Amino acid sequence: MFLREVLQTDLEERQVWGRTGTKLVRKYRCAGGRRNGRVVSKLAQCFAPLDIKRSVKFKQTKNRLGSRMARKSKRTKRVNPASKKLKTLNRKR
Secondary structure (H helix, E strand, O other), X not given: OOXXXXXXXXXXOEEEEEEEOOEEEEEEEOOOOOOOOOEEOOHHHHHOOOOHHHHHHHHXXXXXXXXXXXXXXXXXXXXXXXXXXXXXXXXXX
16 A cells, blocks of 8 residues: 555656666655655655755765855766756756
8 A cells, every 4th residue: 555545645756767876767856755746756755754974964964065065966966968958857847
């Protein structure tokens, strides 16, 4: 039985394009749960429990390398051909 059947509501997860390496693949934007608004590869991830150990570890890494990570992601979004194409595919119509 699915959560959608239990709640009897339409959660309306939208399919969007996402990047996996240099490939463009279909992903989902969560419309509910703890990951509301986040792009995930599987719908089940929207309602999956949080992994506390991983979230704490990522917070430590982000405190240490946050500005470097931001510079690198900005450069990737500006230079990588897959990221440029992704921007046009996900633009609202």
